[in-house]
Amino acid sequence: MAVKNRDRFSTATRLKLLGEQTAQRVYRSQTKRQARRSRLTGRAALLVLVVCSLVVALAYPIRQYVSQRAEIAEQRQKQAEHRENVERLRDEKARWQDDAYAEQRVRDRLHYVMPGETGFTVIDPEAAERHRTDGGGADRPWYSNVWDGVDKADRSGAAGRPDDN
Numbered sequence: 001m002a003v004k005n006r007d008r009f010s011t012a013t014r015l016k017l018l019g020e021q022t023a024q025r026v027y028r029s030q031t032k033r034q035a036r037r038s039r040l041t042g043r044a045a046l047l048v049l050v051v052c053s054l055v056v057a058l059a060y061p062i063r064q065y066v067s068q069r070a071e072i073a074e075q076r077q078k079q080a081e082h083r084e085n086v087e088r089l090r091d092e093k094a095r096w097q098d099d100a101y102a103e104q105r106v107r108d109r110l111h112y113v114m115p116g117e118t119g120f121t122v123i124d125p126e127a128a129e130r131h132r133t134d135g136g137g138a139d140r141p142w143y144s145n146v147w148d149g150v151d152k153a154d155r156s157g158a159a160g161r162p163d164d165n
Helices: 002-008 011-097 099-110 127-133 142-158
Strands: none
Touching: 011 099
């Protein structure tokens, strides 16, 4: 018994017991931490799953929303351009209502002259020469040239159509 008591209080025995107790405490705290981590990991996994589900569920509607907003902006831009075009056309219509503007445009485009005025047409000599060599002539009346142009257009258009016979 004395040996047992001595053995019980020996330094080696005490260190051995202290080491075992410390190991048990460390083991217990590690298992508690692991248990907490595993619960936290499970919660985190569930949270990640929910967030991913929300992202997947909302991705298409958000993409549609963004594309529709872009389309709306494009349509508004087109609408503004069309409004500007309408305003330009209204201004032009108002100008054509003015007799002086209409007269000036007719004189420019159709080479009209007022009674008592003398009209002049300046012809480029090189262009006139090219016109003569192409089969047109300055010595022919203007309406002959117009009908020749219509006949020429008719011949080129008829080449692509089957005969009606």
